[in-house]
Every structure is written in structure tokens, then in C-alpha cells.
Amino acid sequence: MLTAEQVAFYHDSGFVRAPQVFAPERMEALADELDRVTDAWAEETPGWVGPWRRVYMDEETERRSTLVAANDFHIHDGAWLQAILDPAILDCVAQLLGPVIELHHTTLHHKPPQTGHPFPMHQDSPFYQHADGRYVDALVHLDDTCHANGEIRFMPGSHKLGHLEHVLETADGPCTPHLPTDRYSLADTVPVPARRGDVVFFSIYTIHGSYINTTDRIRRMVRVGYRDPSNAQIGGHAVGQPGLMLRGMRPRVAVMA
Numbered sequence: 610m611l612t613a614e615q616v617a618f619y620h621d622s623g624f625v626r627a628p629q630v631f632a633p634e635r636m637e638a639l640a641d642e643l644d645r646v647t648d649a650w651a652e653e654t655p656g657w658v659g660p661w662r663r664v665y666m667d668e669e670t671e672r673r674s675t676l677v678a679a680n681d682f683h684i685h686d687g688a689w690l691q692a693i694l695d696p697a698i699l700d701c702v703a704q705l706l707g708p709v710i711e712l713h714h715t716t717l718h719h720k721p722p723q724t725g726h727p728f729p730m731h732q733d734s735p736f737y738q739h740a741d742g743r744y745v746d747a748l749v750h751l752d753d754t755c756h757a758n759g760e761i762r763f764m765p766g767s768h769k770l771g772h773l774e775h776v777l778e779t780a781d782g783p784c785t786p787h788l789p790t791d792r793y794s795l796a797d798t799v800p801v802p803a804r805r806g807d808v809v810f811f812s813i814y815t816i817h818g819s820y821i822n823t824t825d826r827i828r829r830m831v832r833v834g835y836r837d838p839s840n841a842q843i844g845g846h847a848v849g850q851p852g853l854m855l856r857g858m859r860p861r862v863a864v865m866a
Contacts, residue, residue, distance in 0.1 A: 623768030623815035659784030676726035677719035709857030713834035725822030730793035735786035737845035743837035751829035762798035768812035
């Protein structure tokens, strides 16, 4: 479980790293399973689109950069479903969110070697916007992260701003939600390097991003979204779709809404 100091840090900064939530032998098995899930269900694409790419990457790197991703892969794999149900992670979520916990989604985000996709500054709320901030994202680290392979980076305290309007369209058409690059920069963020088995928790409103993976090895990461079921979803991924109740009972009024 998290210490009182870690919980206070989360509420003040909008993020916190919990070291070694999963033991090494458990991570070894989960990493092997995730590789199988990736081979079967994930797709490699150019990743997020928009003019931010030309700010973060030169022309050659932008042309080669890719992202390996899959949403809601827990419905295909029992080992990872059990992992996101594990008391080791749910006890931490309960300290940050409260005793009633609903699973919203899972996503795997892998940065391939050399030109693995960077992420511009953004909040997660535009991708699955909710009525309020009772939503915790958890990043389960399958590999050690550092600047070279694109560790997660946060703007401390930015969650207190609430939901911000993102760039959704340009002269060239729709783009992936991101904050204006002339106002929000990765240079202004705090890096949060982590070890395999660590979990980084952050608010749906915390501004974050990451640099490109320049190493010769893939950087694997899983994001799990947990919410209070009374926090109504407004739009985005899985809107209108009830998730699994992991602790407590869903209020009937939430289902009716």
C-alpha cells in the first residue's frame, strides 16, 4: 500500500510512483504473456497524428516513428485480467480513489526501438472525458524506463486545472488531442523514471507526455483506467459501456444515467 506521504504527494502533484507493486517473478510471467497478447491483438501504426509531430521529430524520424497499441486487451487474456484485479494494485487505487472501484479500460502502449513514438503534452481526459476527477490511471511498467527510452513525464500540480481544451483539428483536418506546443512543453515537465514492476498512478487531468525511444530495445507499458462508478462519462473511449466492478457495488442511479 501507499504511505501517507505518497498519498499526499499524489493529491498535491497529480501523480505518484509506487515501487515494486508486482514482484519480479510475477512480472516475468506477465511480460511473457503480454508479448503473446501483443503478437495476437496489437497493431503497429504511425501513432498519433497532428502538427505536433513536426515539433517533436525531424522529418526522417517522423517518417519512421511507430507505436504498438491495443485497447481493452484484458478481455482476451486471463493473466492480465487477474493482474489488474490484484490487491497489490487495487489497495493503492483505493487509497487514491476511494473504496468503490470500477475498471474502465486497459491499453498497451509499446515504443519500438530507435524511433518509438513520443507523446505530446496532453491530459487523458479528452480521450475518455468524465464529469469530474474521480479517475485514476495506472501505468504498469514492463521495462525499466529512462530518458533514452521515453519515460513518463508530468507537469506537477496541473491536475488542479481540471479538464483543458485540446487541439482537435487543424487546417489539415482532425488530429489526435494534444495541448498547444507553443504553450506546453516537455521541457517544463518532471521525469518519472521507473523500474520493471513499478506502477505510476496519475489523475485523468494531469498533463503529461514523453520523448521518443532512442534505444535498441522496445519499451513496454500497460495503462489501466480505474474510476468511481458514480463519475459519469461524457464522451470518448467506451462511453456508455459499464466496466467491471472490482470493489464495492455500482449505484443503481449510475446505471440508469
